[in-house]
Amino acid sequence: MAEAGRRFGVGYALMPKKQASFIQLSLVDMLKERGIDLVQIDMGRPLADQGPFDCVIHKMYGEEWRKQLEEFRAGNPSACIVDHPDDIRRLHNRISMLQVVEELKVEKDAEEEEKEGEETFGIPKQMVVYEEERLVDRSLWEERSLKFPVIAKPLVADGSAKSHKMSLVFDEVALGKLKPPIVLQEFVNHGGVIFKVYVVGKRVVCVKRKSLPDYSDEKLGTLQGSMSFSQISNLTAHVKDHEKYYKSMNLEEGEMPPQKFIAKIARRLRKAMNLDLFNFDVIRDVRVGNRYLVIDINYFPGYAKMPSYESVLTDFFCDMAKEKEKNAIVGPEALLSDKKIRKVVSNSCCSQGDDGALPVSPLKREEENPVIPV
Numbered sequence: 001m002a003e004a005g006r007r008f009g010v011g012y013a014l015m016p017k018k019q020a021s022f023i024q025l026s027l028v029d030m031l032k033e034r035g036i037d038l039v040q041i042d043m044g045r046p047l048a049d050q051g052p053f054d055c056v057i058h059k060m061y062g063e064e065w066r067k068q069l070e071e072f073r074a075g076n077p078s079a080c081i082v083d084h085p086d087d088i089r090r091l092h093n094r095i096s097m098l099q100v101v102e103e104l105k106v107e108k109d110a111e112e113e114e115k116e117g118e119e120t121f122g123i124p125k126q127m128v129v130y131e132e133e134r135l136v137d138r139s140l141w142e143e144r145s146l147k148f149p150v151i152a153k154p155l156v157a158d159g160s161a162k163s164h165k166m167s168l169v170f171d172e173v174a175l176g177k178l179k180p181p182i183v184l185q186e187f188v189n190h191g192g193v194i195f196k197v198y199v200v201g202k203r204v205v206c207v208k209r210k211s212l213p214d215y216s217d218e219k220l221g222t223l224q225g226s227m228s229f230s231q232i233s234n235l236t237a238h239v240k241d242h243e244k245y246y247k248s249m250n251l252e253e254g255e256m257p258p259q260k261f262i263a264k265i266a267r268r269l270r271k272a273m274n275l276d277l278f279n280f281d282v283i284r285d286v287r288v289g290n291r292y293l294v295i296d297i298n299y300f301p302g303y304a305k306m307p308s309y310e311s312v313l314t315d316f317f318c319d320m321a322k323e324k325e326k327n328a329i330v331g332p333e334a335l336l337s338d339k340k341i342r343k344v345v346s347n348s349c350c351s352q353g354d355d356g357a358l359p360v361s362p363l364k365r366e367e368e369n370p371v372i373p374v
């Protein structure tokens, strides 16, 4: 139920495929009830001429769009832009995206001692190669202690089909055929399951997905060349019904990582990257058991596949509206120490009593995928 005041307008700029998956009637309706309207941004007209928007969400690339956002911001200083293109940019490169995880580790080591038996996290060994002749440079491999098999990933992660084309490489012959710039990453056996951790502001949802199978040393001895694949964790994602989707992947059995541990990584990543809308892929290293490796971070992922997507997103936008309200009362100066000040908005509206409580999931799997506020 909306309050008497002005409604909260959220403009969205998304590619057609993303729009089709993200803007579902169930979300639009739930938001409407809470006084929030989702409005499509017309990419054929200047953004600054559109609105008014209290908030803009987007997943668009390029300098032209960046300029449009800047102009919009200049004309609408109280509107929030989720998220800033400068912050999103680091996720367009597979080296810089994981560097931030390495930086978290340093911060963690400094602030708390690692206790025996406790979960640890990191990233797989990896290196970037820019020139073809360097691909088979043994000294480079030794320097990084890299061994076959490796996963070859395009350096650029710009959302194109090409940027998702991976190959599992078993030997030097196949390695020589790769096209740099490419990231060579240690393949880590992980029980054939990845964990996708969706972050929506302060809310976090972790789900299991199918991944590449493990390879025994014996099996590896028989393998040659390379194997190409693309978006392996999404192969059955067209199945709409969540229950059927999980069953179809036989993922019932695998143990989930501890929620508190995952929430801690999510909270730190959110803060370090200054981003509200992202997910990250985590695998559990079977050699160690309680060691988790972050292998990928995606901006504005496929949220519609996330359990309770409507309520999680609705609560997020309600948070935005509340923040705006609060800011209108205390004034922006009071919040200047907050790094996220550029997202804070004023002249608010709406939102029924959202007290930050956990949203109720309509799905059966809610015990396994609870929404953890970070």
Ligand SMILES: O=P(O)(O)O[C@@H]1[C@@H](OP(=O)(O)O)[C@H](OP(=O)(O)O)[C@H](O)[C@H](OP(=O)(O)O)[C@H]1OP(=O)(O)O
Binding pocket: 017, 018, 021, 059, 157, 158, 159, 160, 196, 231, 233, 234, 237, 279, 281, 296, 298, 299, 300, 301, 302, 303, 305
């Ligand atoms: O389309 P979806 O729903 O499969 O979402 C894709 C994501 O799937 P996920 O939610 O992680 O399962 C997908 O995640 P992965 O890279 O497959 O881990 C990407 O975020 C992809 O965006 P982009 O192509 O990298 O710009 C996302 O694609 P876009 O919808 O943004 O094009």
Ligand SMILES: Nc1ncnc2c1ncn2[C@@H]1O[C@H](COP(=O)(O)OP(=O)(O)O)[C@@H](O)[C@H]1O
Binding pocket: 124, 151, 153, 157, 163, 164, 165, 166, 185, 186, 187, 188, 189, 190, 194, 210, 211, 212, 230, 231, 232, 233, 281, 283, 295, 296
């Ligand atoms: N280091 C790794 N060890 C084992 N499997 C991996 C590793 N990196 C990626 N994978 C597998 O490859 C898939 C795609 O890799 P990812 O880096 O997530 O690229 P994308 O951006 O296309 O999702 C992952 O979901 C996982 O199944």
Ligand SMILES: [Mg+2]
Binding pocket: 281, 296
């Ligand atoms: Mg991925």
Ligand SMILES: [Mg+2]
Binding pocket: 157, 296, 297, 298
């Ligand atoms: Mg990705």
